[in-house]
Amino acid sequence: MKPADAFLHQARRIALTGCAVSLLAAAAGCTTTTRQVSETRPVMRNSAPSAMSELRIADTALDSGNVELATTLYEKSVQADPKSVPGLTGLGNTLYAVGDFTRAGVYYQKASAIEPNATAPLIGIARVAIHQRRFDDAIATYRRVLALTPNDPLASAGLGAALDLKGDHAGAQAALRQALKTNPGDPLLCVNLGLSLILGGNPREGANVLLDVTRFPAAPPQARQNLALAYGLLGNTEAAAEILARDLPKASVKDNLRYYEIQRARLAQPGAGDVAMVPAPARAAAPAVKAAAVPGAQVQAVSLR
The missing domain is CATH 1.25.40.10 (Tetratricopeptide repeat domain)
Incomplete structure (x- = not known):
C-alpha cells in the first residue's frame, strides 16, 4: 500500500471511530433523558377544596x-x-x-x-x-x-350566663370559678364572673376581676363595658364614661351613665341587693355566651351578644 493510500485509510478509520463515539454518546444522552422523563411524575393541577x-x-x-x-x-x-x-x-x-x-x-x-x-x-x-x-x-x-x-370553657360560660339571667348569681359564680380552675385566665369565663359579681351586688369585686381582663390590648369590648358598669355602680362616673367612650358614641355613653345612676339609686334603697335586670337604653353589660362576636348585635343590660 502506498504511503498516501495508507494515510487515507487511517484517516477514514479515525473518522468512523469518531462517528461511532459520537453516536454512542448521543445514544447515551437520549437514554438518560428518556429515563428521567419516565421517572418524573406528572404535575397535577390543584384539586378543588375538600369538604373539610x-x-x-x-x-x-x-x-x-x-x-x-x-x-x-x-x-x-x-x-x-x-x-x-x-x-x-x-x-x-x-x-x-x-x-x-x-x-x-x-x-x-x-x-x-x-x-x-x-x-x-x-x-x-x-x-x-x-x-x-x-x-x-x-x-x-x-x-x-x-x-x-367537663369544664369546657364555652359551655361553662354559657351556664354561668343562664344561671345569672335566671337570678341564681351564687350558682353562676360557683360554676364559673370551678371552670376557671381548669381554664385559668380564660377571658370569656372572667368576663361572665365579673358581671355575675356585679349583678349579685358586689361591683367592687367584679371590677377587680374585669380589670385583669381589660388590661390586655386585645380585651373584648364586652369586658370594658362591664367594667364601666361596675365603676358606674360604685359612683365613679368619670372612669365609667372614659371606658365607654372607647366603644360607644357620646349619646350612648350618656344613656349608659343615666342607667348607672338609676341603678345606684335603686341599690341605695333598703332591701335592694342585686342589680335590677331591666333593659339598658344602649349597649352595656351582657353575659358572654359564645366565642365569636355577632356583627352588629345590640345588647342590653343583661341580654346576650
Whole structure:
C-alpha cells in the first residue's frame, strides 16, 4: 500500500471511530433523558377544596363577620351531605348571627338528632334557649354538654350566663370559678364572673376581676363595658364614661351613665341587693355566651351578644 493510500485509510478509520463515539454518546444522552422523563411524575393541577377545608373557610368567614360567604359554603356542604353535622350547625350559627333564633334552633336540632353527643349543636340549642328566655332549658343543655366535656370553657360560660339571667348569681359564680380552675385566665369565663359579681351586688369585686381582663390590648369590648358598669355602680362616673367612650358614641355613653345612676339609686334603697335586670337604653353589660362576636348585635343590660 502506498504511503498516501495508507494515510487515507487511517484517516477514514479515525473518522468512523469518531462517528461511532459520537453516536454512542448521543445514544447515551437520549437514554438518560428518556429515563428521567419516565421517572418524573406528572404535575397535577390543584384539586378543588375538600369538604373539610370548605367548612374551615366557612367557620373563618363567620368569625370575621362574612355571614353571606359562610352561609353559601355551609349550604354547599349540606347539599353535598344532608346529614353533615358541621354544615347544619354552621347554618344554625349564621342564622343565630343575624338574630333569626327560631330558624337557627331548627338547624341545631337537626344536627343534634343526627349526632346526639356532638357538643357544637347542643351549645347552639342552649344559646337559642337563652335568647328565648327559656333559662331552665338552657341550663339543662349546658350541663349536658359539660357532662360530655367537663369544664369546657364555652359551655361553662354559657351556664354561668343562664344561671345569672335566671337570678341564681351564687350558682353562676360557683360554676364559673370551678371552670376557671381548669381554664385559668380564660377571658370569656372572667368576663361572665365579673358581671355575675356585679349583678349579685358586689361591683367592687367584679371590677377587680374585669380589670385583669381589660388590661390586655386585645380585651373584648364586652369586658370594658362591664367594667364601666361596675365603676358606674360604685359612683365613679368619670372612669365609667372614659371606658365607654372607647366603644360607644357620646349619646350612648350618656344613656349608659343615666342607667348607672338609676341603678345606684335603686341599690341605695333598703332591701335592694342585686342589680335590677331591666333593659339598658344602649349597649352595656351582657353575659358572654359564645366565642365569636355577632356583627352588629345590640345588647342590653343583661341580654346576650
